Amino acid sequence: MTNNIIIGNLEDDSIEMAERKGIGHPDTICDEITEQISTELCRYYIEEFGAIMHYNVDKALLIGGQSAPAYGGGKIIQPISLIIAGRATSHIKDKKIPIEEIAVETAKKWIQKNIRHLDISKGIDIVSKIRPGSADLVELFNRFGKGEIPLANDTSFGAGYYPTTTLEDKIIGIEQLLNAPRTKNRFPFIGEDIKVMGVKDPSKNYFTIAMAMVDKYIADLNDYITKIEQVRVFVTTSLNLSGSTIYINTADDYDRKSVYLTVTGTSAEHGDDGQVGRGNRINGLITPYQPMSLEATSGKNPVSHIGKIYNYLAMDLSRAVVENHYADYARVFIVSQIGKPIDNPQILHFQLKNRKVEKKEIEMLAKEKLKELSGYWKRIIYA
Known part of the structure; x- marks a missing residue:
């Protein structure tokens, strides 16, 4: 960009920006796991009782761990912590509902499926703190079980x-391409923690990609640099982005040998925290x-x-x-x-x-x- 300060009008759509966080980003991990827990609770309630009961499991905090990545393969020093919280119906008559077990097992299954280099037995500690719901919100929900139109449980x-927009579609396309199974087969060093920021100005589009690199697939700094360039060319040609500028891992400092290297493919392994929403x-x-x-x-x-x-x-x-x-x-x-x-x-x-x-x-x-x-x-x- 020739001028970083732009003054325009509300009707001017020549400037735009948008962002997408990939499946391995700490915030996305929290979002995806809580949504999967929600789905599993719904299915359990329906299978056991014929109707969904009151619950909300929309709180999760991921506390980043500590790691020591290294070319050829590093190690996890302190595991990630994931705390899941919310409210849920835990007893119906004499039957106890295994809320905590459902939450923890669902989280483990999701991680195993989606974060391929994160060992759930050593790399993450998962704690569920789901408690019973408040009486007034449970009462609002009871209409649904009677076949009536549910009442809103919040003013929102x-x-x-x-x-x-075209920019937004390209942002989604970049992240989905880099996290596609076929791409991981071709470039196994690409982790799941990918964030794409897109910016449009009157002249062209700019895409800044933060991409966790998995250390065991990278021999040294020169190999890292080569692989980054391979990905840049791959993205450009696969999505026809030759008219755009693509930046990858702009925080890297090759002179200081400081690069975005990870053991597990997510920044959550070393101090990058996450939260639902x-x-x-x-x-x-x-x-x-x-x-x-x-x-x-x-x-x-x-x-x-x-x-x-x-x-x-x-x-x-x-x-x-x-x-x-x-x-x-x-x-x-x-x-x-x-x-x-x-x-x-x-x-x-x-x-x-x-x-x-x-x-x-x-x-x-x-x-x-x-x-x-x-x-x-x-x-x-x-x-």
Whole structure:
């Protein structure tokens, strides 16, 4: 960039930035594990009792460990700590529900599947601190078990937009390419902890990639430098990014021999902490130039937790508006009041670009989507 300070107008879309955190990023690990625990709890409740019970397991803190990476293979000195917290129905009549066991085993299975070089027996300690829910929120939830429209368990909002921009699509494409199984087979030294920041200015796109490198596949500094360049060429050619500038591991200092080397493929092994809600929104992106809710969706109950289902609804509605050719671009904002039926929001607001139909057609679409809300949990847990 020739000038790092840019002064523009609100209508100017020539400048843009967005970000995506990959599957091995500490924040994404927390998000993904709590969401998987949520899904497993739902399935357990349904199998054992025929209905989902009250719970929210949307809190997790990953405390980075300590490691000593080295060319050819280093070692873990102190394991990562993962603390999972939330609220869940743990007893129904005389039956005790193994909440802690479900949480811990689900976390272990997820790590084994997704972070290939992290040994769950030595590299991470997992602790579950899930406790019973408050009586008033449990009572709000009981309507669902009776077949009634659930009541919102929070005063919160959801936000969504469609379509995504070209820059956003390329950011997603880069991360998915680098974490694809075929890429790991070709370049086994690429870890799962990948973050992609994309910036657009009037002249071109710039992508900054933070990519954990697995030490046992790298012989020395020269080999590291060679492999970084191999990845740069691979990304550029695979995604047709020849007109863009790609930076990889910009914190590296080759003169000081300081590079992004890891034992496990994630920065969580050495001091990089993680937390639910600090990562990607449900569309897989962090978008300061687009509407998004800071509400964490991961781990929340998909039946009545507005912080989850209204964000899904906002994304679905904005997509439906565009795909039905009602407008070229849509933003949707929807807010609840605690204790009110989830299909009766306080307000549902559309912001549209180039609307092509009468407002009543969009109102009908919104009403149809609101009718589907009581069944949203099925598409979330059985996705």
